[in-house]
Each structure stands twice: as structure tokens, then as C-alpha cells.
Amino acid sequence: MAYDHKRIEEKWRNEWRKRGTYHVDNDTAKPKYYVLDMFPYPSGAGLHVGHPLGYIASDIVARFKRHSGFNVLHPMGYDSFGLPAEQYAIQTGQHPAKTTEENAARYREQMDRIGFSFDWDREVRTSNPDYYKWTQWIFLQLFNSWYDPKADKARPISELIARFESTGCQGQDAEVLTGDVEEAMGPFTAAEWKSFSERTQQMVLQHFRLAYLSDAWVNWCPALGTVLANDEVKDGVSERGGHPVERKRMPQWSMRITAYAQRLLDGLDELDWTTSMKEAQRNWIGRSTGASVKFAVDNDYIEVFTTRPDTLFGVSFITLAPEHVLVGKYTTDAQRAEVEAYVKAATNRSERERQAEVDKVTGVFTGSYAKHPFTGADIPVWVGDYVLAGYGTGAVMAVPGGDQRDWRFAKHFNLPIIAVTEGADIGKEADERKDAVICSEGFLKGLKVADAIPRAIQELEKLGAGEGRINYRLRDAAFGRQRYWGEPIPIYYKDDIPYPLPESELPLVLPEVDKFLPTETGEPPLARAKNWSYEGMPLETTTMPGWAGSSWYFLRYMDPKNEGRFASPEAINYWQQIDLYMGGSEHATGHLLYFRFWTKFLFDQGLIPFDEPAKKLVNQGMIQGTSKKAYALALLSHGTVGANVEFKLIETDRLPRVLVPKRIYESWGTLNEADRQAIVDVEERLRTIGKEQTPGASGYLMATGAYEFHVDIRLVDDKTNELNLDGFRTSRPDYSESIVLENGPYITTSEVDKMSKRWMNVVNPDDIIEKYGADTLRLYEMFLGPLEQSKPWDTHGIEGTSRFLKKFWNLFFESDVISVSEEAPTEAEQKVLHATLKKVTEDIGKMSFNTSVAQFMIAANELGALKCHKRDILEPLTIALAPFAPHIAEELWSLLGHSDSITTAKWPQWHARFLEESNFSYPISFNGKTRMHLEFPVGLSKDEVESAVLANPEVQQRLEGKTPKKVIVVPKRIVNIVV
């Protein structure tokens, strides 16, 4: 019987479904293991061969763990709220729910064909009301919580209110004012709190809630009509769609993730994540230690943050961000016009412009002076857009002698540059060395930077002019979207004050709207909904961002159908953290940070018993595509237009395109004689055609160069790179008449690119499965190289894994008849088996799947050579192969006479006794270069090996009578003779 992948794979797909093979129970005595893939957004394009890479790897681990006696949770679902479906809805009027449903169905079909062991009974979709009911519920918990810096955890807001009622808000309590709402809110007494109006009380509480509404600087994207998070903005444009983004201040729902900055940082230490992933998060959180310093201005002060309080004596001016609230206050009347013009210009500059013009120094003097806390000197206060409103206090103390940006600013505006360190050449540049010695006159003189910093802080604290301070780059996360296709925020407004919807009202279901666009007055689409109110009070109209649903989904899989709770405590206690989380490294600072934040919050609430979601994280690399590129001539028609002459140019658009070799594209300008002549000829030909097409046309036509463009890889022969010209002309109307410069076949060039529809280089897994089968695809994806590395897809190579499966299959057959003998295996056969079991078991632990597949190939080759058809060898090998190639393994397992699924089989143990060798062939090297081999029994001692080697005539011959200086013998490894 020949290996028929279609029959076998279809058969087992159906069997598995019928038998519920991958159904997972929560109550079992077995130890648990939780393997999770980052769930996909179901896009309209479907999966390409790059997508399943991580899913295959995690599926292998899941199956391996099952064989090893674990109860494995390995679920899949969809991150199904998101912009593309909504964009599509706006264009076509189709409800996003409908396209989402269709896309998810297509994903499911594709995933099913690959043979994943997902328990689909546990599928979650973030856009299902059953699911987002609990996303909304968690939002309410966040809204009803504040962060207590003393207890270092989130606590119910009711406790804070109780405290305000008994002791008011004093001292340290004010420290919870983190993030963008860092506004001066003075202390108040209990009596004052009680005297506040309801409205004032609610306003105060907004400063403490973990989900809060405030005026915040946001990334506003007019084209998308929405606010974007920092990580959704790349180079000043939206990550999706590339639309311009501007800074704008508007009322905005935010999440106080900054309260968790330190814990998010500390938590990284214990995680088994890659260093690059942890570093990306550390950078993003951006902790810096330093001091806050107050510079008095009349009866008020400017507060700055600095990491270098040791350079305080070098301060020669203060710079405020243009957006700083104090700018208006400190601008003198004489300077007002100039400052206001500058501020206006600076705020209108886009992020992109500010970034592009790093070298351009701009700024303006406010006319005011601050007092230096140590010297009492007058320090001029400037405004400069190199200072960012959103970092630190939005103001810096400028030390041109110690900071290059300050130095440039000082140089440009001719401000004093004071040396702060010994040996600095401040005429040329600032001295930013951290190992320098301070030279300023006073108590810091002669101290090293590291010692001067604490000393300066000490002095500041003594004077009450500042204190040690830790600052984070991390910002609070924008949580509202002016969009339709997202979770409604369960908030209603009474007198413009937000109130939480009662839990009994959840889920707050996304309403129907007539159009998915903002209203005429610029309100979000939800404002179009009829009766969008709660007991007559208006409901919130923004929706949650994409990361809301994905921040806790791993918990829902544990108990996906629970109607009374997001997941039962029993299920959570059993499944605990994710043991292995697989996904793309692009989520480093987005999803993975929010996901950790929500987990810590739920932990603080006592809702879950752990505060990190995923113990181990593995990033699969990207599978790149191979693009095929063609080159064509760029044509220009020209002529001299006489004043009174009716004149028609040849219409280049209507001319046939001319395909040219890459050589011509690259060497335009230095073309060889033959190519030049060929182009002259073709220009002539086109001119003739052009004049026929456009009667009366005159003037000239010439090629001005060549351009490259992508052609669909399906139109190119893999091996020869020859373009299928007929297919090309049919599929591309603009090239329908195209001709090839040198008659004959047209040869394209190959290039490795990101795999995407746009580059027409997408390889669809369905096509591969149709031809080779899912097991071959799975093996091949793993065989390509190390999981975490990016690598180009090359369909050719798949032949190797396909041949392997045929060879493996044939081990069970003789003349197409199943033939497995019960005979006892030989030593050689046992050795092949156990070497393979050892390698594969160890490799799965290291997630080194490419080398496991290679080992299976070696085993099949060797057993083929040994003509081994023995059950005792083949049966364990089949179990070991099952995680990688489940369909063929299941089929062979049943042919071996088993009625249970192979997934229930116990993982075969390898035994060292089968791998022991009696002899070892020592490489004998002279001065480190291997020259010969000598075989000795493994039991021989170092000395015995040495004397045996030296006694060997061939060795003696090479020594030419000399005595070796040294002989190194490493048992069972190498002998090195130093001459």
C-alpha cells in the first residue's frame, strides 16, 4: 500500500472530531501543562505558510506533553475586534460581525487541515458578548480600584473614600498621581472632603482610579478618526494604514499602567523569556533614577527631573516644553508675542517633523528668571521644543557643560557654558562621562559623579529644594477608541460625571448603527445608536482598544462557558500560569505589557493566585517569501511644441511594455553597445506602433531608464525563473501587450521579502497540503531551521521531508503489504531507535525541532538500510513521530493493531545501555590537526590510550623519531600530540 496522504489525513481529521480526541477536562488527577499560541486576528487574506510556524511548534510540545502524562490545555480562538473589519465595513456597508465570522470560518478550516490538537470546545472570540461581558467586568474592577503605593497593590476605591472621610488626603497619598494626570492637587482634610460636592468628589477620584477619564495628550489620527496608543504609532504615522498622527489634548479613557511600572520591571527577572524581549520591555518602561529639583520663581517654583543632580552647579538656564502649563505664567509682557508664536508653531509641528529636524535648535526666552537652589543665582527660563511635555515634569535644568543637547542649545543662543567636570573641553562639546570628577566650586568639588549624586540629593533635601526621585518613561495607556468595532465601555454619564454601569447590566451589547462612521458632529459611531442610554442617562460612546480582550483571554480558555464568572477559581487554580506562550516578537511592548499589567491587577484583587501570565515565552521567527521581480522600460515621449501648431504626442500608456533583463535596469547609463543598440531598435519599433495607434502623432519617444516590479510568483517557474508570459499578459491588463526586449523567454530575478499579498509572493498552506499533505508541511516548517530565526520559504526543499515520510511508511510494508515482524531487534537496530529517542526527547525540551526532524530522517535511512521491519523498533518510533506528523503516526498505529488513539500512548524512554559502544575510534591529531584514526576499547585509561597511540608504527613514522612535548588524551573524544 503506497502512502496516500489525502486518504489518511481526511480519515483521521474525521475520526478525531468524532471521537473528541482533543477534548480536555478540567478535573483530572494528572499534572497540568498549558501551551498557548497568541490568538490571531482573522483577516480576510487567510493564513499563509508563515502563520502556522508557531502553532506547529506549540502543537508538537502539546502532543509531547500529553504522551508524557500531562493534561494539556492547548486552545485557540480569535482576537476578533479590530480595525480592518471596520474599515471594510465602512467601505462596503457589511457588518463587521459578518466578515469576522467568515474570516474566522476560513481560518478554522485552514487550521483544521494542518491537524492541530486544539480543543475547539474552548474557542474564545473577543467580539462575542459572552466573552466581552467579562472584559467589561474587568474594566469595572479597574474603574473601582486605586493603587496604594504603601501596600504596593491595587485596592478598592471604597477604601480610599473611607480614608478620605476619616483622614482626608495628606502627604504620601498624593504620590499616586502618576502618568499624564500629574497635576497639582493639594492635600485636603476629611472635613473638606465631606464638604466637596458630589461632582468635585468624583473629579478627585478620577485622579486615583486605575481606569480613568481625563484630559490627556493623545495620538490623534484624523484619517482613522481615532486615538492610537504609542505602540500603534510608528514614525509619526499610524502603524495600520500609515496615516498621519498628531498630538492633541482631549478627554480620554486611560489605564494607569504607570502605577505598575516598577512591578512590571521587577517581574521580568523571574521570567523565562528571551533577553531581547525582556530588554524591549525594560526600555519601554524606561526607569531612571535621579532627583526632582525645585527652582523658585517668585513665590512659585518650576520642578525639574534630572538624573545628574551632581551637575547642578553647571545649570545656566531652564528649558520648559512648549506645552508646559507654566509657560504662559512666566512669560513677561515684553516676550509674550514671541513666546506665543513659538509655542503655536511648536505644537503644530508634527511628531515626524520634530523627529526629522533633530539638528535644528529652536527656542525662545520667557523673560523670567528662577533662583538656583544652591547659589541663588538668577537662571533664565527658556522654552524649547527639544523638551518633551510627556516626560519627567516637562522641564529640564540645562547643564550645557554636561549634556550635549543643552550644549547645542546654549551655543545656538549664546548662553553661558559652565564646566562641571575636570578635564572637560567645553569649547568643543559637553562632557557626558559618568566616571568624571566634579570640578564645580562648593561641596561637590573633587567628588566622583557616583558619589556627587547622593551628596547633591542630600543637600537638596536639607534645603527642601528637591529629593531623590525615580522616573519612568512608560506612559498611561490610552484606552478609548472613537470606533465602532470594539467592546463598549460600561460607563454612563450623570451631569457629565462618569459612573460605572451595574454588573447586572453586563454585557453592554454593541448596538446596531446605521453607518460605521462618526456622526456629523464628530461623535464616535456609537452616538448613532438608538436609545444608547442607561435609565435615561447617556452611555459612553467610545469603545475599548484591541488590546483589552487579549489582556486576559488566557484565563477564559480555562473555563470558557462559565456564565457566572470570568473563570471559576477551581479552573484557575488547576491550570495556573501559561507554561509555554508562543507568538511574534512584534508584541513585545504592546500586548505582552498590557497582558502582564492586567494579570497583576487581577492578582491584587485576589481573583487569581499568580501575578505573571506566562512563565516561558518563545518567539517564532518570520517566514519570508521569495519575490520574483521583473524589469521594464520607462518610456517618455517628447517634442517641441510650436506656439500655433496642433501637436499630438505618442501616448506611452497605450504602447506595449518592454520587459528587459535586470542587467539593463542596473547598468542604465553605462550600457554596453549591444544593449544600447537593442534599446534603440525597440524605441524605433515602439515609435512606429505609437504613430499607428495615435494618428497624427509626432515627436519623439525614448526610454529613460528601467523600473522593477513584482510579478506573481505563481507565474514564474521555480527552477528556471522563467516568466509564464501568457499567464502574465492575461492576469495583468496593463501588460497585456508586453514584449520581451530579447525575443524568447523572460527570466525574472528572486529576492527575499516579507511574505505578503502586496509582493505577490504568498504561499498558501492549502496548496502545499493538497500536494504533499499536512504531515509533510508540519515537518518541513520545522525542518527549515531554528524556530526563533527568520528564514525564507523555499517550496523546493519540501521534497526532502515528503520523501522521508514515504521512507518511514515503507518500513512497515513489503511489496505494498503491511509486514511488521515480532522478531527481537538486533543491537544495531536498538541503537538507531534509542539514539533517535534520546535526540528527539532532548530536542523537544530545547525546542530544537529542525534537528529532531533530521534525526528521524537518519533513523529512517539507517533502518531502511538494515531492512528493519520489527515492531519493537517501529512502534516506539511511531509514537515519537506522532507529535510532528500526527496523521501518518495515527494510521500506522492503527495498522499495528491498536484501537486507541496514538495520542494516549506513553512516550517511549530511551536507554543508555543500547547506545554504549565497546570501541571508540579516536581522531589522532598532531598539533591540533587530525591526521588519522585509531580504534581502542572505551574502557582504556588515559595512559593506556597514550602508550597504545605512541606504540603505533604510523604515529612513530609521523613523529620521525622526535619525542612529543605533550600528549593530550580526552577519553572517548580525541588524542592530540604536541610536537
Add this chain to the structure above:
RNA sequence: GCCCGGGUGGUGAAAUGGUAUACACGAGGGACUUAAAAUCCCUUGGUCCGUAAGGGCCGUGCGGGUUCAAGUCCCGCCCCGGGCACCA
């Protein structure tokens, strides 16, 4: 600029400091076949010497170093990929 990865045959790649290039693709040669496909076998880092058997030399981005021994460890560069960036 700073922080992470990574550079090994024609290609994807393998290698606890111990025989560099396992496994696979591609290429070349052969067997089977009327033929093709499929399958199987052999060769395949470069270079030099030799009719041959065989042997020499060079080789893991570049330059140094440590070591009996370096793709692997250390120092200094170059290149590629990713992340962050007037961050005070």
C-alpha cells in the same frame, strides 16, 4: 547614537572548547524503464600534487589574543536583521 540578535558550502542549515559542513535541497553521474515520472545507488567546501591509490595546503565576516586544541572563549573592527531614541 544606544540596546538586543546574527554572519559557516551553490541554498536551508548542523556542531557539551575536542574529527567543521550532520540532515535536506540543488547540481553532476549511474541503475531500473521503450520513454518519462517515481524509486534506488554514487559524487559534491576550495585549491594544489598524482595515471591511480592516495596525499598536501587553505578554509566558519575581518584583525589580534587565550588554549595542547577556537565556528564556539576574550579584545578591537566590518556587515545584516530587530527594538528604542532630542528620555533630561
